[in-house]
Amino acid sequence: MTDMQAPGGHALLFLTDEQLRKGIEAMFFAYRGFTADPDRILDAHKLGRAHHRALHFISRAPGTTVNNLLSILGVTKQSLNRVLRTLIDDGLVDSRIGTRDKRERHLFLTDAGAALEQELSIAQRERMRQAYREAGPDAVQGFRAVLEAMMDPELRHHFNRVKDDRND
Amino acid sequence: MTDMQAPGGHALLFLTDEQLRKGIEAMFFAYRGFTADPDRILDAHKLGRAHHRALHFISRAPGTTVNNLLSILGVTKQSLNRVLRTLIDDGLVDSRIGTRDKRERHLFLTDAGAALEQELSIAQRERMRQAYREAGPDAVQGFRAVLEAMMDPELRHHFNRVKDDRND
DNA sequence: TTGGAAAGTCAACAACACTGACATAAAACT
């Protein structure tokens, strides 16, 4: 990959439209693979990707409020409510009224919810681990750097919520 | 990032569940950014992502058949047909009966279709170019390597259809 | 000529998003 040092000190990348298009297609096909394993598990439970996303972020931040989840997922409350209703009715998520602020609902995974989340997470992590292994150690940091730069700035803070351990 | 040389010669990566989870979330948030710009353009034309995907791959392989497009996109013919019907009715795609095999329909972009595809492509390439620029030259290869490893093997050949120019 | 593949159509359905309107409770503000 050609690169140059510009006068201002910025690294300049010369990328052809073809290279960029391949990157776009890589995102498209990779995302299909990324969701393939969880989708199979979810089908068996008659749930969809929206439920997986809710389970994931409730697992990551137990006790999170509906509003917080809304801003992370970027959907309407009506859409999220439908998903949460299913998860609560299925006994996978527990919704508890806030103690400090009684308007808020704090969301937790039940034991069954945690078990399903684990099943989904293990499948998806295994795919990710395998991809990392095939791509090699150096590739992982590049992968993460490009993805982070691709996010909308307003969404990036959700990603950086929990400081990661890339440099351990 | 820690790595070791195993007896068999495989590079072993020790990745914590936390690191893998961050990779998963990075995919989630990045994909949102990845589709954000085209989505805005598509809204103005009253089209959706499915139309974008069809336009993209018809542009990449002019004259492709419906069946080929089906296997690339991984949807049912009924679903694709609805999308193609819209694109043809809107004068963005031209469907020509095959000369050798008259059952086949060969798909081409009209001038208007090519113009819209360009508009979408430029927006998405610009996002990709910016992400590459921020992440730096070394990151690009890692990004591509991980994404390629993440694809389902059956889908990877679609990606590799056209040999790319990563090593120019 | 018969069988099967390719393409298209029609109908029904489901997941998941959207808007808009409205309700309730609680917190916050004036």
Added chain:
DNA sequence: AGTTTTATGTCAGTGTTGTTGACTTTCCAA
């Protein structure tokens, strides 16, 4: 105390994108 804002939930309607199943037309090939 009274008003406004916030957090959540709910009802109704709509749209995109996917699914299955059934059926037809076209047409190549054994």
